[in-house]
Amino acid sequence: MRWRAQHTTAVVGEALYCWGGDQEGLVRSHDSPTKRQCTSAIDAFNLLSGVWSSQPTRGTPPLGIIGVSCTTINNNIYYFGGWCGHDTCYHNSLNCLDTLTLQWKELQSTNNNSVTKRGLGGMIVMGSEGEPQQLLVIGGVAPISTITQYHQFECNKMTGADDLVSTNEQNIYNLSSGQWTIPSVSGQCCPPTSGFIIEKINHNKGIMYGGAVTDSGITIPTNSIYLFQLSHNTINWESLKQGVIPNDGLWPKEREGHASTIINGVSTSPTLVVIGGLDNRHQPVNDCLLIDTNQYNWMKIPLPDSVTCRYCHTVSSFVFDPNHVFLTIVGGAVKREQKHVGGGVMEWFDTPVTDPNITMVVELVFNDGQWSVGPVLDSVNIPLLYEQILKERRKELNEFMTDKEKELQVINKSLRHDLQVARINNQSLQEALLETQSLSVSSAAALMEKDEMILRLESQLQEAKSLYYEKDEEKQFVEFTKASGEYKGKVIKLQDQDFDEKIHLEDQGIMKKEKIDFTLHEQDQFSIKGTDSVGVQFNYMIPSMEKRMLTLETQLLETKTLLTKRKRDQEDSPHSDNSKKLKTDELEESVDEKQIMTGEYEKLKAIVADNELYLAEVLKGKTQAEEQLKEKQIIIDDFKTTVSEKDAYISKLLKEKSQQQERITSQEEQSIKETSSVDVQFNYLIPSMGKRYAT
Incomplete structure (x- = not known):
């Protein structure tokens, strides 16, 4: 080379x-x-x-x-523009x-005047897979005579070259239609620039950094960073400012003529690598930067001067595996200086990179989220060590894949065990739920049966009370009517006899009167007391008994009044002894009848008391049954809560199992791809690597 x-x-x-x-x-x-x-x-x-x-x-x-x-794009390399090598x-x-x-x-062809003829610009592919691919061309150096007059673009004269300008013209070539189009521009568009780097971040987004711009008529390098995005034939530009970069104010230097590559498939986001370039004093920029295009944080990588101290060179990346990337740096110049060419004219001359540094290979290692530098090889060491390093990395990759496969097997075994446990738990919960539902149904049926029994007993008790009170009231009425009729007949009879016995009973009548008055007083008191007592005790069952007892008392009072009248009549009656004796016997019989009636009331009280006791026991049983029902309902509710919690736990287990199964499937697919052929995993970079592995 x-x-x-x-x-x-x-x-x-x-x-x-x-x-x-x-x-x-x-x-x-x-x-x-x-x-x-x-x-x-x-x-x-x-x-x-x-x-x-x-x-x-x-x-x-x-x-x-x-x-x-x-x-x-795939197996094709596209080339645009360029300087022919002579004049302009x-x-x-x-x-x-x-x-x-x-x-x-x-x-x-170059005869198409719709696009400015230029060099030292940039070109990338835009568009995702399955969509029409487009080539986006930006900026560069152009002769003034070939500049197209598009109002959205600008051009600036370059220092020391009156017939050349830099431009920010942008053109899109549609590979499907074979036509050039001029896009619309929005946002903070880059100024006319040349000697910059441009890389694709994703299918419609790119990044541009550095280059030469004209400031106050002087061409100088810049450190500006721009992001641009293509959407529906419109390019939107955004200028990144220094405050956006999170790494302690680190910002790249001004430079032009630098080289870059984009690393895909290793870190979490595409990583931009920038090496070398010329600063504003026409001296090489001796550094290597890595830029995370997701967070836009910058990182310096220490590399020897033989790699970084150059400009007008190229750098390319070869992703060997997820943790190892090889950078290939080719050509460039190491020194720029002005020399006299005669006639007082000064021109710039560049000293090219020579062997053994024309081709350099640098290994970058990505581990635990950090980049580090591996072996650095020059043109002498590449034939000796490069292939051996690749063999070692391939061995490490195979060991890594073996360990990964074992790890996947362990995970798979664990997942299968968790799934089996989850199934057993699920079956147990389903059985418990069915048992709970059965218990709930049987408990509800038993409670309903008890409620029905209580209702039947209450109904029977009510019927018995009604029947008893009806018979008792009828009996009391008949007895009272009979007693009342007998009293009335006897009173009339006594009135008829009183007249004849008035005289004979005068002396004894007075004594008997006192005795009878005393007896009647006691009987009246007993009758009233008994009536009141019965009325108070059973007023909720026989509300008409009190009224009837009052009627009886009234009738007895009337009888007393008649007896009093008879007494007064006896004072003038000639009959005394027999009449008084008969009167006394009849009154004694009346007292006996009242005592019999009082006894009947006592029996009624006893029967009602027994019924009330039975009813109280029934109500107590009902209350206990209701309390048991409440306790069972609490147990059922607690069990339902437990079942619900276990269902949620099972759902969680199933979800975790599904996620882990997806990871296993993904890792198995990746394992198969990586194990069978490394080029399957990195086919976007090295589609035929598997052939080398196979040999």
Whole structure:
């Protein structure tokens, strides 16, 4: 590999292709057989062996060879523009190289004046898989005579080159239609810039950093960072400010002519790698930066000067496995200085990188979220050590995959055990739930049966009370009517006899009167007391008994009044002894009848008391049954709560099992892919690596 600068490199599969640039043997002419010899060959670096080889191409290569922009889609490399190598001859042609056949194809000729002819710009692919792919071209250096007059774009003259300007023109080429379009621009668009780096972050978003801009008529390097996003033929720009970067105020230096690559598939987000460049004093910027394009935090990686102290070079990345990335740095210059060319004219001259540093390989290791540097190889050590390092990494990868497979087996076994336990728990819970439901149904049926029995007993008791009170009231009424009739008959009879016995009973009547008055007084008191007592005790069952007893008392009072009248009549009656004796006997019989009636009331009281006692026992049983029902209901509710908690736990277990199963499936698929062929996992970088592994 000979020295070169301002060239292009592109990774396709397991090869790095290097084409164009200022190089040894290049004739600075528009077109010549000697120049064709340089442009019709392409150099390929085998990423698995570390060996360079030069391969001839077929067809007509582009004439723009220095400061060309390039990008890749699958097996194709696309090239746009570039400086021809003489005067201000720039191109705007778009060409494609098929790396499978090494055949050139011109997609757009340089005669198309709708796009500015320019070099030292940038080009990336926009669009996701399955969608029409578009090539986005931004900025660069152009002759004033070829600038297109699009109102949304600007151009600035460059210091020391009155016939050249820098531009921020943006063009989109649709690969499906084969047409150029001019997009609309919004946001904080970048100024006219050249010598910058541009990388794709995702299918429609990119990042731009550094480059040369014109400030107050002087061309100087910048450290500006821009994000841009393409949507429906509109590019929206955003300028990142220094306060956005979270790493302790770290901000990249101003630079132009630097090189970059984007690392995908290792860290959590695409990582931008920037190496070298020229500062505002035309001195190399001796550093290497890694930028996380998700958080936009920057990190410096310590690398030797033989790697970083260069500009107008290229850097490419080869992801070997999830933890190892190999950077390939090619060509460039190490020194810029002005020299007299005669006639008082000063020109800039660049000193190119020479062996053993033309090609450098650096291993980056990503572990525990941190980047570190592995072996650094130059052109001498690459043939000796590079392939051996790859073998060691391949062995580590196989061991890693074996450990990962064992880990997956352990996880799978654990998941199966958890699933079995969950199934057993689920079955137990279902059985317990069925038992609880059965218990709840039987308990409810038993309680309903008890309620029905209580209702039947209450109904029977009520019927018995009603029947008893009806019979008792009828009996009392008949007895009372009979007694009342007998009393009335006897009173009439006594009145008839009193007249005849009035005289004979005068003396004894007085004594008997006192005795009878005393007896009647006691009987009245007893009758009233008994009536009141019965009325108070059973007023909730026989509300009409009190009224009837009062009626009886009234009738007895009337009888007493008649007896009193009879007494007065006896004072004039000639009959005394027989009448008084008969009167006394009849009154004694009346007292006996009242005593019999009082006894009946006592029997009624006893029966009602027994019924009340039975009813109290029934109500007590009902209360106990209700309390038992409440206790069982509490048990049932607690059990339902337990069942609900266990159901939730089972759901959680099943969810965790599903998630772990998904992880196992994903890891198994990844394991199969990685075990069978490493290139399956990294097919976007090295699709044929599996062939090398197989051998």
